Amino acid sequence: MLFFQWMVESLGMETLSNLEAFVRSAEAGSFSAAARRLALTPAAVSRSVAMLERNLGVRLFHRSTRKLRLTEAGENFLASIGGPLDQLQGAIATVGADGPAPAGTLKLSMPPSFGAAHVLPLLPGFLARYPLIRAEWHFENRVVDLVAEGYDAAIGGAIERAPGTVARTLAPLHIIAVASPAYMTGRRSPTNPAELADLDGIAMRVLRTGRIRHFTLRDAAGREMVPALNETIVLSEPIAIREAAKLGLGVALLAVAEVLSDLEEGRLIRLLPDWYADDGGISVYYASRSFLPAKTRAFIDWIDAAFKGSKLPERFNGQPPRHSSGPIQR
Missing domain, CATH: 3.40.190.10 (Periplasmic binding protein-like II)
Structure with missing residues (x-):
């Protein structure tokens, strides 16, 4: 009760909706982004913030056509109200847990x-x-x-x-080496990551960095090794890498989650079953x-x-x- 009394005394007659519009706008840096978060229109969020500024008698944001920036008063107000507002909403959510169904x-x-x-x-x-x-x-x-x-x-x-x-x-995100049964026909299966250098490799280039993605494989004994995967083919999308492996174009390092059904149905086989990368x-x-x-x-x-x-x-x-x-x- 003391917390709720403090909130009322500190915030006066301001409604939770006006306060949340201010806090979410400050977090997102725009009324439009805050509106999407609150399932409102940007105009409604802007009006709520304007009403809050009018009632407080201070400007909380510097406004431009591209972005909002907190004024000094806005920064101080956000520091004072942000945490207590979340606590109050959390308390309301807890009290209303048996209320309307999620929608x-x-x-x-x-x-x-x-x-x-x-x-x-x-x-x-x-x-x-x-x-x-x-x-x-x-x-x-x-x-x-x-x-x-x-x-x-x-x-x-x-x-x-x-x-x-x-x-x-x-779930875990574990990376393993896979290839198609057809590709491995007539080839010796590698016994450690270094022997992947003897096979064709399907590598992944990360578009965000422009670099080839490398993984450190480890075994149950704790030994670690970066496989020398040949860059015979370089692709930028895990789906394409998986499909290329199924076409028999070489060895790929992919997450178990990406190849689970192909492993279970025999379209791909796992190489180096004692080695994996924890991503x-x-x-x-x-x-x-x-x-x-x-x-x-x-x-x-x-x-x-x-x-x-x-x-x-x-x-x-x-x-x-x-x-x-x-x-x-x-």
């Missing part, structure tokens, strides 16, 4: 191949459980700005988190704040439970047999 548009970003293979099949169950949620899922190979672009969450692996986001790990985890990313929309929280909990129910963490595991609960080998 609204859930805007989600995920990699195309991984999303289509492992996340999209879960959509019918999710919508059956939460019929008031409308799915807007974007399949794209890029790191999105959750706040500025109005995304509720994103799924991906090995992503450098932006300030203000948190991640819940769903972090496949995670769901979302805004770091105490209050999350019910639709977002429902999805995060759902996808975590669905991955566990489908045993995807175990199936994506590329560790050697004696240290894993069922790695993929073919």
Whole structure:
């Protein structure tokens, strides 16, 4: 009660909607981005901030046609109100946990191949459980700005988190060496990563950096080695690399999640079953704040439970047999 009393005394008659419009606009750097996050129009967010400025008697933003910039008064006000506002919204969300069912548009970003293979099949169950949620899922190979672009969450692996986001790990992201049975016919299977140099390699160039992607493989004994993969073919997209490997063009280093069905159905075989690279985890990313929309929280909990129910963490595991609960080998 003391917290709520302090909020009322400190903020006077300002409504939560005006305060949140200010905080989210400051975080995103524009009214448009804040509006997408709040499911409002930019004009509505701008009016709420203008009303707050009028009632406080100070200008909170320097406005330009391209970006908002906090005034000194705005910076001080944000530092004072940002944390308490999130706490108050979190308390309201907790009190209202048994209220209306999660609803609204859930805007989600995920990699195309991984999303289509492992996340999209879960959509019918999710919508059956939460019929008031409308799915807007974007399949794209890029790191999105959750706040500025109005995304509720994103799924991906090995992503450098932006300030203000948190991640819940769903499954391991393990890299393994694969090739087609046809390519390996008549060829000696390598016994360690150095012997990959004797085979054709399908390498990946990262467009963002312009560099060839290299991985450090390790075995159960802790030995590490960077494979000397020949750059016979260089591609920039994991889907294309996988398809090139299936066409018998050489050896590829890919995430277990990318090649799981091909391994299980024999279109690809795993080389060097005692070696793998740990590239972090496949995670769901979302805004770091105490209050999350019910639709977002429902999805995060759902996808975590669905991955566990489908045993995807175990199936994506590329560790050697004696240290894993069922790695993929073919």
